Amino acid sequence: SQQGEEDPQALSIQEGENATMNCSYKTSINNLQWYRQNSGRGLVHLILIRSNEREKHSGRLRVTLDTSKKSSSLLITASRAADTASYFCATAAYGNNRLAFGKGNQVVVIP
Amino acid sequence: SQTIHQWPATLVQPVGSPLSLECTVEGTSNPNLYWYRQAAGRGLQLLFYSVGIGQISSEVPQNLSASRPQDRQFILSSKKLLLSDSGFYLCAWAPGGNQPQHFGDGTRLSIL
Numbered sequence: 001s002q003q004g005e006e007d008p009q010a011l012s013i014q015e016g017e018n019a020t021m022n023c024s025y026k027t028s029i030n031n032l033q034w035y036r037q038n039s040g041r042g043l044v045h046l047i048l049i050r051s052n053e054r055e056k057h058s059g060r061l062r063v064t065l066d067t068s069k070k071s072s073s074l075l076i077t078a079s080r081a082a083d084t085a086s087y088f089c090a091t092a093a094y095g096n097n098r099l100a101f102g103k104g105n106q107v108v109v110i111p
Numbered sequence: 112s113q114t115i116h117q118w119p120a121t122l123v124q125p126v127g128s129p130l131s132l133e134c135t136v137e138g139t140s141n142p143n144l145y146w147y148r149q150a151a152g153r154g155l156q157l158l159f160y161s162v163g164i165g166q167i168s169s170e171v172p173q174n175l176s177a178s179r180p181q182d183r184q185f186i187l188s189s190k191k192l193l194l195s196d197s198g199f200y201l202c203a204w205a206p207g208g209n210q211p212q213h214f215g216d217g218t219r220l221s222i223l
Contacts, residue, residue, distance in 0.1 A: 030209045031209055033211055040199075040217070040219070041216055041217065042117075042201055042203075042214030042215050042216050042217050043155075043201070043203075043212075043214045044214070045211040045212065045213065048211055088154065088155070090212075092208070092209040093209075094209075095208075096208055096209070097143055097160060097162055097168075097208035098145070098157055098160055098170075098208065099157075099212060101147075101154050101155040101157075102154060103153065103154035104153075104154050
């Protein structure tokens with residue numbers, strides 16, 4: 001089965017800096033999604049990018065998708081302390097009723 | 112608007128005891144429903160999902176079972192808990208298989 005896999009890194013940055021995290025996957029996808037999880041809470045959907053899209057923006061978030069490399073990146077610009085969380089990518093395959101989540105990237109934004 | 116309720120928020124159970132976690136969704140019909148488990152500092156492991164009443168797909172053989180007695184109700188159960196069942200359990204719903212999922216706030220289960 002396919003699996004989203006983030007680069008296994010914890011990121012610590014200063015407020016105002018940009019944060020970038022990557023995700024790779026192994027099989028064909030319908031779309032790729034990014035989620036945020038604050039400590040001890042459920043995941044919150046951030047953005048969905050379809051397989052025929054290359055870039056998508058939502059507020060301070062920018063997601064890119066390279067299907068030839070089977071990879072995606074999430075950029076958070078002008079980070080804030082409230083952006084401190086774990087970020088997960090998840091892939092959706094055609095005709096599939098489930099998402100494959102990666103292991104997550106922990107981001108700490110220092111005020 | 113749609114909401115998802117998951118309870119209890121925390122649960123401490125002895126080994127060998129039964130388990131029942133409940134998840135309900137409001138404001139939508141015929142949702143896909145999902146149960147995940149998350150170990151500390153780890154990713155999500157899909158346990159069960161359901162595309163309709165009485166339809167349960169199991170992803171990982173284990174000590175747990177799931178049921179969907181009503182359209183917007185999803186229950187995770189165990190007859191006898193093991194220490195390895197400890198973790199953070201998350202319920203989620205989605206309008207379709209490839210659509211964004213919406214998560215409850217989770218149940219932190221500790222087995223003693």
